Amino acid sequence: MFDAAVFGSLFLTLFVIMDPPGITPIFLALTSGRPAKVQRKMAWQAAAVALGVITVFGLVGNQILAYLHIDVPALMIAGGLLLLLIALDLLTGKMEEPKQTKDVNVALVPLGMPLLAGPGAIVQVILAVQNHDTFSGQVAVWTAILAMHIVLWLVMRYSLLIIRVIKDGGVVLVTRLAGMMLSALAVQQIINGVTQVIHGA
Template identity: 60%
Template sequence: MLDWQLFGEVAITLAVIMDPPGTIPIFLALTSGKTVGVRRRAAWQAVAVAFTVIVAFAIFGQSILSYLHISLPALQGAGGLLLLLVALELLTGRASEPSATADVNVALVPLGTPLLAGPGAIVATMVFSRQVDSVRTFASVALAIVAVHVMLWLSMRYSVLIIRLIKDSGVTLVTRISGLLVSAIAVQLIADAIRSFVAEP
């Protein structure tokens, strides 16, 4: 029997942070100009990468950060800088230029991490993993993480249908808007990191 309260807390928290519907315009922007097969492959690769990162940090997160002497604010700042570079590419239109390694890069960075498995999702997962003290709580947290990643995959998988409706001009517009949104997310991450560094004794 699952701990449904814990399941709900984990699922809702991660869904809000990882924002499956919000990934659709960014996914469309980053995969514009690609074939349907490439977009579908990028969708499941990005979710697989995000899931791997989330699970790894859930199990080994605190040990990894402690071993490397990395603080959570440093992780936030790094993610913010990486997203800022992505945002500049989206705003200038360079992100839509085809290249031999574009598919792999889009699935790994920035889709898989830090857009999906970003500092917020990683920290939330590490916090919830501390509540695991039995098979029941472990199953609740694990199934909640799986459920959120299934929602992410469905959002990106069926975003291909949206492309058929909005055409190339619509994708260009979505790309520019996504660039603004991603840049705002990046600045917020950097600002939060700086605030945390300043607040440290």
């Protein structure tokens, strides 16, 4: 049976972290001057690279943590602090937009990673895979991951149209709202991590 609650929770979390509306102007800046056909190809490549990175960490993230002797509460606190920094950047409008480079496939770096498959998204996926170990939970988790990357691909694929519809002001508004939601999520994750440390002590 499909766990809709797990799907919805992870999808919304990844949506806030990966911020499809906020990635639109960055994608346009990085791919400007290229033919529309090339832009569409780069949108697909960026989403595919991000999905590949997220999938690897989702499958072997726990083994990596075990090898490095990192406990989940420590990962939650570190991830929460990292998310909080990202949220503050979104709220203050200080997110750095990488400059266009003609000689590098920007769909791979920095679009695919770390802008899309960043540390915040990786942490959330590792925790989601670990916390929902039932069959229905795993199906919901991986469906949410796939659905999020399809959304990212569609947003980048039709970014020119999106910009014309919501304008620059709309992108700024959505980015600020995402920053506010992400900051609350980050603080909650830090609280959860600290609580687990205290209870485990």
